[in-house]
Amino acid sequence: MTVISSTKNPETLSLTLVAEFDADVERVWQIWEDPRQLERWWGPPGYPATFEKHEFTPGGEAGYYMTTPEGEKPRGWWRFTNIERPHRLEFDDGFADENGEPVAEVGAGHATVTLEDLGGRTRMTVQSTFESEEQMTQMLEMGMEEGMKEALGQVDALLAEHSHA
Known part of the structure; x- marks a missing residue:
């Protein structure tokens, strides 16, 4: 299991997931940097993501959609x-x-991803912070925590494929 902890903190309006991978930091960084690799794990199983835009620079934007089993996007x-x-x-x-x-009504969140070198392995911490308790509750009720865990659970297979590179 990739995800080693998931912590909800109502005081700081945050959800923090910690995962560890059998790959070096440089390799794990690529799953964020390369939109084709990002698509392979960002959506939970059965909800593949398609990144139409991925400007990986400060100030840059990314746009994507997930395709649900029912075909919604x-x-x-x-x-x-x-x-x-x-x-x-x-x-x-x-x-x-x-x-x-x-979509303004839903508001925005902020994600901070940190990668730490564990001597050839990598610890990835993903912290999502919310604008309000209501927004946090809404996102959790929509299955954000479970979806993130399932999405991160797909990373090991992706890393294993490219380990020879």
């Missing part, structure tokens, strides 16, 4: 706020309408 957006290759990545994120524009 819920969309999301990211705005990269900080990139410190290969150890730290931050972005604002939220839901998007069919034109890829942010």
Whole structure:
């Protein structure tokens, strides 16, 4: 199991997932940097993601949709706020309408991803922070925590495929 902990903190309005991988930091960084690899794990199983835009620079934007088993295509957006290759990545994120524009009612979250070298293995911490308790509750009720765990659970297979590179 990849995810070693998941912590909800109502005081800081955050959800933190910690996962460890049998790959070095440089390799794990690629699963964020390369949109084709990102697509292979970002959506939980059965909800593949398609990144139509992925400007991996501070101030850059990403736009994607997931395809549900029913064929619906819920969309999301990211705005990269900080990139410190290969150890730290931050972005604002939220839901998007069919034109890829942010859906204001839902609000935005902020994600901070850190990668630590564990002597050839990597610990990845993904912290999502929310604008309000209501938003956090809504996101958790929609299955965000479970979805993130399932999505991260797909990373090992992806890393194993490219370990020879």
